[in-house]
Amino acid sequence: xxxxxxxxxxxxxxxxxxxxxxxxxxxxxxxxxxxxxxxxxxxxxxxxxxxxxxxxxxxxxxxxxxxxxxxxxxxxxxxxxxxxxxxxxxxxxxxxxxxxxxxxxxxxxxxxxxxxxxxxxxxxxxxxxxxxxxxxxxxxxxxxxxxxxxxxxxxxxxxxxxxxxxxxxxxxxxxxxxxxxxxxxxxxxxxxxxxxxxxxxxxxxxxxxxxxxxxxxxxxxxxxxxxxxxxxxxxxxxxxxxxxxxxxxxxxxxxxxxxxxxxxxxxxxxxxxxxxxxxxxxxxxxxxxxxxxxxxxxxxxxxxxxxxxxxxxxxxxxxxxxxxxxxxxxxxxxxxxxxxxxxxxxxxxxxxxxxxxxxxxxxxxxxxxxxxxxxxxxxxxxxxxxxxxxxxxxxxxxxxxxxxxxxxxxxxxxxxxxxxxxxxxxxxxxxxxxxxxxxxxxxxxxxxxxxxxx
Amino acid sequence: xxxxxxxxxxxxxxxxxxxxxxxxxxxxxxxxxxxxxxxxxxxxxxxxxxxxxxxxxxxxxxxxxxxxxxxxxxxxxxxxxxxxxxxxxxxxxxxxxxxxxxxxxxxxxxxxxxxxxxxxxxxxxxxxxxxxxxxxxxxxxxxxxxxxxxxxxxxxxxxxxxxxxxxxxxxxxxxxxxxxxxxxxxxxxxxxxxxxxxxxxxxxxxxxxxxxxxxxxxxxxxxxxxxxxxxxxxxxxxxxxxxxxxxxxxxxxxxxxxxxxxxxxxxxxxxxxxxxxxxxxxxxxxxxxxxxxxxxxxxxxxxxxxxxxxxxxxxxxxxxxxxxxxxxxxxxxxxxxxxxxxxxxxxxxxxxxxxxxxxxxxxxxxxxxxxxxxxxxxxxxxxxxxxxxxxxxxxxxxxxxxxxxxxxxxxxxxxxxxxxxxxxxxxxxxxxxxxxxxxxxxxxxxxxxxxxxx
Numbered sequence: 026x027x028x029x030x031x032x033x034x035x036x037x038x039x040x041x042x043x044x045x046x047x048x049x050x051x052x053x054x055x056x057x058x059x060x061x062x063x064x065x066x067x068x069x070x071x072x073x074x075x076x077x078x079x080x081x082x083x084x085x086x087x088x089x090x091x092x093x094x095x096x097x098x099x100x101x102x103x104x105x106x107x108x109x110x111x112x113x114x115x116x117x118x119x120x121x122x123x124x125x126x127x128x129x130x131x132x133x134x135x136x137x138x139x140x141x142x143x144x145x146x147x148x149x150x151x152x153x154x155x156x157x158x159x160x161x162x163x164x165x166x167x168x169x170x171x172x173x174x175x176x177x178x179x180x181x182x183x184x185x186x187x188x189x190x191x192x193x194x195x196x197x198x199x200x201x202x203x204x205x206x207x208x209x210x211x212x213x214x215x216x217x218x219x220x221x222x223x224x225x226x227x228x229x230x231x232x233x234x235x236x237x238x239x240x241x242x243x244x245x246x247x248x249x250x251x252x253x254x255x256x257x258x259x260x261x262x263x264x265x266x267x268x269x270x271x272x273x274x275x276x277x278x279x280x281x282x283x284x285x286x287x288x289x290x291x292x293x294x295x296x297x298x299x300x301x302x303x304x305x306x307x308x309x310x311x312x313x314x315x316x317x318x319x320x321x322x323x324x325x326x327x328x329x330x331x332x333x334x335x336x337x338x339x340x341x342x343x344x345x346x347x348x349x350x351x352x353x354x355x356x357x358x359x360x361x362x363x364x365x366x367x368x369x370x371x372x373x374x375x376x377x378x379x380x381x382x383x384x385x386x387x388x389x390x391x392x393x394x395x396x397x398x399x400x401x402x403x404x405x406x407x408x409x410x411x412x413x414x415x416x417x418x419x420x421x422x423x424x425x426x427x428x429x430x431x432x433x434x435x436x437x438x439x440x441x442x443x444x445x446x447x448x449x450x451x452x453x454x455x456x457x458x459x460x461x462x463x464x465x466x467x468x469x470x471x472x473x474x475x476x477x478x479x
Numbered sequence: 480x481x482x483x484x485x486x487x488x489x490x491x492x493x494x495x496x497x498x499x500x501x502x503x504x505x506x507x508x509x510x511x512x513x514x515x516x517x518x519x520x521x522x523x524x525x526x527x528x529x530x531x532x533x534x535x536x537x538x539x540x541x542x543x544x545x546x547x548x549x550x551x552x553x554x555x556x557x558x559x560x561x562x563x564x565x566x567x568x569x570x571x572x573x574x575x576x577x578x579x580x581x582x583x584x585x586x587x588x589x590x591x592x593x594x595x596x597x598x599x600x601x602x603x604x605x606x607x608x609x610x611x612x613x614x615x616x617x618x619x620x621x622x623x624x625x626x627x628x629x630x631x632x633x634x635x636x637x638x639x640x641x642x643x644x645x646x647x648x649x650x651x652x653x654x655x656x657x658x659x660x661x662x663x664x665x666x667x668x669x670x671x672x673x674x675x676x677x678x679x680x681x682x683x684x685x686x687x688x689x690x691x692x693x694x695x696x697x698x699x700x701x702x703x704x705x706x707x708x709x710x711x712x713x714x715x716x717x718x719x720x721x722x723x724x725x726x727x728x729x730x731x732x733x734x735x736x737x738x739x740x741x742x743x744x745x746x747x748x749x750x751x752x753x754x755x756x757x758x759x760x761x762x763x764x765x766x767x768x769x770x771x772x773x774x775x776x777x778x779x780x781x782x783x784x785x786x787x788x789x790x791x792x793x794x795x796x797x798x799x800x801x802x803x804x805x806x807x808x809x810x811x812x813x814x815x816x817x818x819x820x821x822x823x824x825x826x827x828x829x830x831x832x833x834x835x836x837x838x839x840x841x842x843x844x845x846x847x848x849x850x851x852x853x854x855x856x857x858x859x860x861x862x863x864x865x866x867x868x869x870x871x872x873x874x875x876x877x878x879x880x881x882x883x884x885x886x887x888x889x890x891x892x893x894x895x896x897x898x899x900x901x902x903x904x905x906x907x908x909x910x911x912x913x914x915x916x917x918x919x920x921x922x923x924x925x926x927x928x929x930x931x932x933x
Contacts, residue, residue, distance in 0.1 A: 026547065028489050029554050035482050093480065100483050101857050130584065132857035134896065174854055194899035200906050201853050399655050400628055403555050403586035442588070442896035445648035452654050 027111060031273040033104035038096050039268040042261045045299045045371060047087035048306040051378055053257075053370035054478065056342035057332060062476055065342055072243050073250040075151040078144065081258040089261060095143045098175055102131040102138070103265070107273035108437075112401040114421075121424035122279065123417060125437040126270045126297060127404070133198070135407065135439030136296060137168030137253055140262035144251045145172035154247040155179040159209065159234030161188055162361030163195025164407075164439065165253030170204035180204040181248075183211065183237045186229035188361070195443060209234040216240050216338075231365075232337025232351075239340065254290030255335060255344075255369040263296025270434060271300050279432055280304075281312055283420050286436035287412040288316035288325060288383065289362040291369035297436040302380065315420075316372070316383045317412040319363050319391070321459035322355035324348055325376055325383035327466055332476040333367055343475055346373045350469035356459040358388050359447035360408035386415040387458050392451040394418050395441070407439035408447050481565060485727040487558035492550050493722040496715045499753045499825060501541035502760040505832055507711075507824035508932065510796035511786060516930055519796055526697050527704040529605040532598065535712040543715060549597045552629055556585040556592070557719070561727035562891075566855040568875075575878035576733065577871060579891040580724045580751060581858070587652075589861065589893030590747060591622030591707055594716035598705045599626035608701035609633040613663065613688030615642055616815030617649025618861075618893065619707030624658035634658040635702075637665065637691045640683035642815070649897055663688040670694050670792070685819075686791025686805075693794065708744030709789060709798075709823040717750025724888060725754050733886050734758075735766055737874050740890035741866040742770035742779060742837065743816040745823035751890040756834065769874075770826070770837045771866040773817050773845070775913035776809040778802055779830060779837035781920055786930040787821050797929055800827045804923035810913040812842050813901035814862035840869040841912050846905040848872050849895070861893035862901050 046052060055064040067079045074082070081089060091099075110123040117123075128136035148156055156178055160166025166182040173180035182204055189196060189208040196206045209229045210217035216236040220227050227233075242250035252259060267284075274280055284301045286294040298314035305312055318325055324347045333348040335341035348367040349355075355364040368376070375381045386394075395411035397418070398404070406414060413435045424431050441448065450456050500506060509518040521533045528536070535543060545553075564577040571577075582590035602610055610632055614620025620636040627634035636658055643650060643662040650660045663683045664671035670690040674681050681687070696704035706713060721738075728734060738755045740748040752768035759766055772779055778801045787802040789795035802821040803809075809818040822830070829835045840848075849865035851872070852858070860868060867889045878885050895902065904910055 026489060026551055030489060032486060035480060035484060097480055171857060193903060197899040197903045201850055201859055201902055396655055403625060405655055445651040448655055449647060449651040
């Protein structure tokens with residue numbers, strides 16, 4: 026019998042996260058103050074994050090120790106399995122070897138708890154009583170609810186009102202773990218009240234929800250804020266994925282030629298790929314790392330590299346990023362986790378320096394890829410994950426054309442159990458291609474008055 | 480770091496299923512013809528099932544070899560992990576050691592693929608082109624859809640119309656794996672047309688759906704029928720669960736004092752417990768095996784042992800079973816898999832002979848148990864699984880009162896990702912206790928004219 030799953034014991038859960046900043050030839054540029062546009066230091070983050078996370082945010086240490094209590098909670102679902110996708114290889118009739126790291130085995134069903142757990146842990150250690158956050162489709166909110174429950178913290182999730190009404194089951198999941206879920210905009214915050222005064226029926230947006238969560242954290246002594254992607258410390262925590270995958274491939278006697286992951290704000294992609302980029306830096310390997318994004322939100326393939334805000338409203342520090350402009354409104358695709366206008370600072374610098382690649386896929390192509398995967402391998406992937414699968418299929422077809430038996434590794438970042446409405450829409454012919462013209466993109470970028478880089 | 484998950488390699492997937500019939504002191508009584516009420520032989524099943532499954536249905540061999548092709552597909556999700564529930568133990572402050580076998584890691588999210596895969600395999604081997612089945616909430620239908628897709632068989636699922644309308648996501652899941660899902664009653668069968676003529680708005684029932692699926696299989700040469708519980712061969716396939724759990728507990732240097740599983744038709748309970756009952760038979764162990772049922776459908780704790788039909792309409796052979804009467808209509812609890820009037824022949828005989836136990840739990844108690852579990856261990860359990868958890872909590876509390884450090888093992892048969900509506904109802908106060916009076920039960924039993932036993 027062929028071995029499909031390469032597993033590790035709990036004792037083999039890595040003891041350190043990998044901080045790629047230590048190895049980057051060009052370090053990410055500093056964040057700027059949203060008002061003065063001057064570089065800001067770590068102390069500016071103190072009202073929102075605990076000290077330990079701020080230190081990680083600016084650290085240049087290569088390896089950062091994972092606390093034993095975090096490894097202990099990781100062991101609820103980690104190490105996650107690495108699968109050899111024999112059935113997908115057969116379905117594609119490709120000479121490529123395809124592996125996938127499956128992060129959907131976590132209680133929340135995605136890779137998000139990898140950072141939610143340490144974030145909740147460090148907050149608890151520093152005496153914080155409550156964490157606020159925002160969530161769109163609900164993946165990040167449920168991961169943080171799970172993590173806060175474990176460490177006895179209260180969790181307040183500002184959920185985009187439209188999602189709150191259309192995706193009640195993610196909300197129920199958060200409630201089950203004891204979190205309070207508030208439809209945003211709400212009457213609880215100044216930001217929310219302001220929006221509601223203008224439009225009492227506002228459906229909300231991720232930008233508004235961020236403003237509410239940040240406001241509620243900043244005004245209470247015992248409360249901090251947590252973010253699920255983009256920031257350096259979030260990407261750092263996710264490297265547990267690639268570090269495990271590397272150990273697993275070593276056991277299989279293999280090493281990837283191509284590493285692929287979906288791209289929203291960067292943590293999914295960073296999580297799998299950074300530990301392999303390390304081999305490029307340290308050992309001169311030439312592993313290609315490809316970020317997969319939707320053609321409807323193509324910041325890496327069609328955006329510009331400049332300073333931009335993390336939120337829509339313009340309250341956050343300015344970050345150096347590949348961006349479509351913070352006012353860009355992506356089409357309402359089901360892969361909610363990929364509907365973000367910008368990319369984190371580290372990943373943006375890596376792309377700028379030609380150290381990583383990006384590919385974009387249309388909405389119809391990704392569902393075809395997702396269903397092909399589900400039929401071959403059994404697992405129904407989350408809409409975000411189908412973007413990575415689409416890139417895998419492209420690369421596997423290239424291998425076939427070129428007659429090359431390359432090794433492809435990708436991140437199956439979550440299952441689609443809470444996304445069956447998306448598949449239903451596909452079967453009912455409601456999934457359409459979203460063509461973005463250069464004009465659309467230029468229009469959004471022309472409105473930017475944020476600092477240009479270099 | 481304490482080890483939470485006891486894992487096995489794919490090479491350790493058992494090579495045989497365990498057939499408890501070989502060890503039973505009193506074998507199950509034979510099925511009777513629904514018309515003549517005379518015992519029937521295996522040949523009566525030939526229009527519906529392939530030969531290999533019929534042989535398994537009547538086999539008295541103790542060990543039945545698992546085909547290599549089936550073990551290969553099992554390896555997509557098996558061996559499943561065995562968890563030591565440290566956090567639940569802590570939450571209950573019990574001296575008991577609690578383990579759970581987690582079957583929710585299968586692509587369909589429950590233990591059902593354990594039998595769906597071999598059933599599809601044997602059908603494929605014997606040249607069958609299409610399998611029909613019925614499904615209520617959709618767990619069995621999705622498992623069979625997954626399995627048929629793997630072996631290139633068509634799959635036709637008759638889904639109770641009310642569920643078809645209220646639970647569209649299970650239907651989408653089946654579609655994703657290529658199955659055809661038909662709301663029942665339908666115009667495609669005589670049974671369906673008859674019901675629709677009487678009531679064009681019939682919401683359907685599992686009994687009607689069985690009649691439709693059986694009719695469609697019986698009338699087509701290339702089509703067979705598949706059942707997801709009750710029958711001997713189904714219970715047999717599920718013993719893979721307990722056989723793995725036994726190996727895993729051996730690795731942990733442990734052996735259960737109490738084995739617990741939810742009870743619908745019997746396959747869930749049989750799957751985990753039979754391999755431990757074997758130790759009682761073979762080695763004189765005294766492991767208690769407890770079936771957990773809802774108080775709203777208490778066939779084991781309050782039913783009678785007599786012949787009864789497997790379906791509502793009275794078309795199937797008569798089976799010796801603990802039953803509430805085939806016309807009994809259980810309250811509409813969310814644990815759809817436990818809403819069945821009778822118990823399989825083997826389990827019924829074991830209960831009659833005092834070799835197993837049963838406990839019933841109220842609807843409110845099981846949700847409290849499920850949420851306690853989710854908060855402690857992270858995984859949100861399926862409503863069926865919460866019944867087992869409620870029994871675990873009772874036994875763990877008994878251990879605490881008695882100051883005993885017993886070892887408790889239970890079957891976490893599936894996750895609740897498709898059942899968040901149930902949790903939502905709980906949080907909204909819509910989950911109510913269902914009190915069955917003796918009169919309710921007597922009324923249903925009084926209507927029975929099926930043969931009495933002994």
